[in-house]
Amino acid sequence: MTYEKLYDMLEHDHEEVKQMFQDALENEDTSKFQEIKKELEIHMKAEESYYYPKAKKADKELVEHGIEEHEEAKGLIKELDKLHGNSKEFMPKLKELKESVEHHVEEEEGKLFPKTQKTLDDKEEKQIATKIEEEKSKMM
Ligand SMILES: [Fe+2]
Numbered sequence: 001m002t003y004e005k006l007y008d009m010l011e012h013d014h015e016e017v018k019q020m021f022q023d024a025l026e027n028e029d030t031s032k033f034q035e036i037k038k039e040l041e042i043h044m045k046a047e048e049s050y051y052y053p054k055a056k057k058a059d060k061e062l063v064e065h066g067i068e069e070h071e072e073a074k075g076l077i078k079e080l081d082k083l084h085g086n087s088k089e090f091m092p093k094l095k096e097l098k099e100s101v102e103h104h105v106e107e108e109e110g111k112l113f114p115k116t117q118k119t120l121d122d123k124e125e126k127q128i129a130t131k132i133e134e135e136k137s138k139m140m
């Protein structure tokens with residue numbers, strides 16, 4: 001049995017940030033970046049603290065690859081922090097972040113989640129989901 005709620009939560013975050021990116025890029029709205037940044041930082045921290053350590057049992061390499069992709073996203077966020085919203089480079093850089101995040105999300109949803117759904121038991125998944133909820137309520 002898989003505790004669906006954990007994956008629902010993570011996929012819900014993925015969907016939310018995808019919408020934010022779409023809004024920002026469609027309307028060339030640079031002010032959305034702060035929201036995107038916060039959402040990504042909370043989500044990545046939650047995965048790294050509670051989900052990835054357990055997911056390593058299912059596929060260590062995939063998790064390490066995931067961490068590298070988080071680092072890539074963090075690097076792009078830092079670059080965006082340094083750019084002013086009115087800079088010509090801002091939107092292309094935001095698009096780069098969007099593409100990087102979407103690629104990562106595809107791998108999580110397509111490869112990692114199906115694997116941990118098989119290896120983690122219901123109780124472990126429930127614990128991870130609870131920890132993530134607690135962490136989020138602290139950071140919001
Ligand atoms: Fe992730």
Ligand SMILES: [Fe+2]
Nearest residue numbers: 010043047108
């Ligand atoms: Fe994720």
